[in-house]
Amino acid sequence: MSDIAVTHVPHKRNIPFAQEAAGALVILALGAIGWFLYPDDLAFLTRLIGIAFLVLSLDLVTGYCGVATLGHAAQFGVGAYAAGIACIRGVSDPVALLAVGLCAGTVMGLISGALITRFRGLPQLVLSIAVGQLIAGLANKLSWLTGGSDGLSGIEPGKVFGVFGFDMYSRTAFVFSLGVLVITFVVLQRFVRSPFGLMCRGIKDDDLRAKMIGVSIYPRLVVMYGVAGAVAGIGGALTAISTGVVGLDSVSFERSAEVLVMLVLGGAGHLWGALAGTVIFMIFEHIVAAANPFHWMTLVGLLLILIVVFAPRGLIEPVVLLWAKFKRKGSAV
């Protein structure tokens, strides 16, 4: 038998940190556009950024691990309440409040993950709703801590780095949120391409195959849930800091369902998809709800039907395909 010539696969030409740098620049550019085009709407844009964290977080468990959940607002809400409560009880440094939200979100993520990823399919979905409802119920009942149905108000954080105070035009809040988003996004870009992140995508594709290469699936999914909880917790804390209030809406079922819609709209399994979905849905809602407060949900429904029919894998998918084609052409020359 003749020897097979061993030809080695040519290296991919990759400039280190190019993707991360591009990610940061794109987000900053979008932020700048928002800043100059809608200077009166910065409060809304800040809220949008807060929600983007939750959609990114959902993407980690749903898009990257294939976990079906309709209770993801729990992670966000717990982060928001934790930061709000800490602020009212005297922690005023915004960065410290973010850390509080991050920790609370992580703990909540680990607990949810430990429960939800034990199961698959419909039981998993139902359990995720149950966990979400449980947290919403607690937020309502523990009114001595959470303010009950009135929510928490009077959250007045101190100055960012002791210099930039929060203003009524949300300028500081917007820039602060955008900065935290850039850092988080860059970290997540590396995280999803890491061996751990790649393995999660493998588990989503075929968990029996993953087991057959020696992977214990459950602990990995729980860890992923913890990371997702951290991201959502940061988003919750940011929202609490920038709006000054935390209400029951932050843990509501509607919030969980809405972010799932945003993720599907943008494209699950891509960080850019999560971001695109948030931006498009929130802006659409903002404009349409202002123009026609009674029928905006109908229009959102129509939009979704169009997306599912014409771009079932989300708006980001055609972009990703184009990009791949472009890169293949580039490397063939």
Added chain:
Amino acid sequence: MSDLLEARSVSRSFGGLHVTRDVNFKLTTGDRVALIGPNGAGKTTLVNLITGDIAPSEGQFFMGGDEITGLSIPDRVRRGLVRTFQTTRLFANLTVADNIALAIMQRKRITRRFFSSSTELPEVRAEWSEILSHLGLDRLAYRKVVELAYGQQRLIELAIGLALHPKVLLLDEPAAGVPHDEAPRILEAINRLPSDIAVLMIEHDMDLVFKFAKRVLVLAAGRLIFEGSPDQVTADHEVRRAYLGSYADARRPT
């Protein structure tokens, strides 16, 4: 010689259907064993039992003297028990390179890293690029698995098995679906494996069985009915009746 794998009186039934009946066998270092038998004989089921995919109704499995019957699938894999699937099971939405790299990284215990980028780690890349070259798949390294032809996917199934550096390798019809001119690569890949590991191959193609196996196990209706060298198998009357039929007749000078 020590026993790498042993099955002791293993039985399994689904409802009333006895798919595996009182199966006993051993795989020792350096074994190259073919498991043959008619369709529905229970060959794949036996592999599923060994890997822990399904639990036996009765009986035990041992690796190197330790009982593994109660261990989870990943625990068995970590002890070097590796299989390929008859119907391909791959990470379909990942690239070919990622598929192999995941197996390599799992073996090296680096899939718990959170921040280094994965597939292009030099020590990982050197390995998968060599495996892919040997199997003639190097051009496809950065293609998604779903985009490939079925025969190519079959070879990736084998590549993942090789990347795990098994002590016991169970191949479930590795050549089925692979185009004829690619099939020799499978034997070449097996020949390149360290000589002390045990390989068990389920295969219908008797030419391949003869080239590969030093020992043949014959399974019919869930029972091991014969064990011997390839030549003995073709000569045995019962095996011919149960399975080989015309093939054995064709080989015999009349």
